[in-house]
Amino acid sequence: MQARLLLEDGTLFTGLSFGAEAQMMGEVVFNTGITGYQEVLSDPSYCGQIVTMTYPLIGNYGITRDDFEAIRPYIHGFVVRRHEPVPSNWRAQYSLGQLLQEYGIPGISDIDTRMLTRKLRHFGTMRGLITTGNERVEELAERLNLSTLMTDQVARTSTKHVFASPGNRERIVLVDFGAKSGILRELTQRGCDVVVVPHDTTADEIRRLAPDGIQLSNGPGDPKDVPHAVKMITELLGEIPIFGICLGHQLFALACGADTGKLKFGHRGGNHPVKELATNRCYITSQNHGYTVVESSIEGTPLEVTHINNNDKTIEGLKHNQYPAFSVQYHPEAAPGPFDSSYLFDEFLEMIRTHKQNNPQKPRQAVLSETLKGELQYAQK
Numbered sequence: 001m002q003a004r005l006l007l008e009d010g011t012l013f014t015g016l017s018f019g020a021e022a023q024m025m026g027e028v029v030f031n032t033g034i035t036g037y038q039e040v041l042s043d044p045s046y047c048g049q050i051v052t053m054t055y056p057l058i059g060n061y062g063i064t065r066d067d068f069e070a071i072r073p074y075i076h077g078f079v080v081r082r083h084e085p086v087p088s089n090w091r092a093q094y095s096l097g098q099l100l101q102e103y104g105i106p107g108i109s110d111i112d113t114r115m116l117t118r119k120l121r122h123f124g125t126m127r128g129l130i131t132t133g134n135e136r137v138e139e140l141a142e143r144l145n146l147s148t149l150m151t152d153q154v155a156r157t158s159t160k161h162v163f164a165s166p167g168n169r170e171r172i173v174l175v176d177f178g179a180k181s182g183i184l185r186e187l188t189q190r191g192c193d194v195v196v197v198p199h200d201t202t203a204d205e206i207r208r209l210a211p212d213g214i215q216l217s218n219g220p221g222d223p224k225d226v227p228h229a230v231k232m233i234t235e236l237l238g239e240i241p242i243f244g245i246c247l248g249h250q251l252f253a254l255a256c257g258a259d260t261g262k263l264k265f266g267h268r269g270g271n272h273p274v275k276e277l278a279t280n281r282c283y284i285t286s287q288n289h290g291y292t293v294v295e296s297s298i299e300g301t302p303l304e305v306t307h308i309n310n311n312d313k314t315i316e317g318l319k320h321n322q323y324p325a326f327s328v329q330y331h332p333e334a335a336p337g338p339f340d341s342s343y344l345f346d347e348f349l350e351m352i353r354t355h356k357q358n359n360p361q362k363p364r365q366a367v368l369s370e371t372l373k374g375e376l377q378y379a380q381k
């Protein structure tokens with residue numbers, strides 16, 4: 001069956017459909033990973049986006065639900081050069097095309113993804129529309145022109161209820177802005193007592209959970225669409241150690257008085273070189289973001305730049321010069337790898353221990369278990 005991809009500049013690609021029979025609109029972006037398409041399509045930070053893979057052969061190892069970064073994909077379309085419908089992998093439960101069909105997401109293959117990527121690099125990301133129907137092109141163009149990009153992706157992808165992943169070490173409140181499950185995995189692997197809370201949890205609600213540290217997750221969209229989170233971070237800065245990842249990094253920067261802006265075509269892939277300024281060391285990192293912290297906005301804030309991107313020199317890491325709080329624009333949970341940066345979770349726990357030594361805490365409130373029990377019961381209804 002035929003599928004078409006129309007861009008807002010009028011470019012029309014005609015290829016083959018391998019996903020759902022559907023028409024969907026979104027911001028067209030590209031990812032340069034040569035593996036990891038399952039983690040890409042299930043990463044909630046791509047909510048509302050049409051993702052093009054620049055690697056030409058996609059789908060050859062199929063789909064394994066255990067490799068997902070969220071309960072379901074939130075992408076609005078998947079674009080590949082060649083889709084492999086028969087996976088060769090003993091872990092595969094079904095094919096990529098079957099997964100897209102299950103969730104009503106269109107997929108288009110057999111188009112020139114190199115041309116598409118060059119266009120996005122040259123002109124910046126664009127709105128686009130994938131359709132498997134046979135509408136007239138003028139009709140599709142009009143629909144695309146009238147459409148706008150989503151602004152409520154965080155609310156769509158965040159958990160609605162508090163849930164816990166118990167452990168016997170530091171208690172971490174993980175604020176879920178559309179978190180990848182890799183973050184929870186990294187924390188639980190280190191024995192942390194993790195409480196995952198919705199994106200709009202207030203500072204007081206977080207205090208009641210008596211956390212040792214706050215992990216701000218990644219998430220979709222523009223950080224300026226989540227002002228309530230900036231307020232929460234501002235209120236807790238200095239009181240509880242904070243570690244922000246990706247959207248969490250951008251929100252942390254906004255809370256410290258810096259600004260964010262949109263990159264022309266973003267960073268999405270598994271081999272972005274990041275330089276740690278203190279050591280001059282280079283880390284190869286996994287990235288997925290379209291926004292960035294504006295460098296010129298750092299002056300006059302309490303922030304210090306710790307890492308920069310070696311390709312375009314944009315900010316990749318920040319730390320507060322007075323309080324226990326830091327953040328990175330890339331993904332230390334590295335799903336899929338590279339695993340160069342997982343040590344940042346250990347540094348976060350080390351920061352928490354130092355903060356605890358310097359600020360002996362009151363015993364944890366008994367109210368915590370009651371709060372959680374109530375939430376969990378509610379969630380089970």
Ligand SMILES: NC(=O)CC[C@H](N)C(=O)O
Nearest residue numbers: 218219221246247290291
């Ligand atoms: N992965 C993320 O958290 C992405 C952050 C933000 N949505 C951006 O595109 O920049």
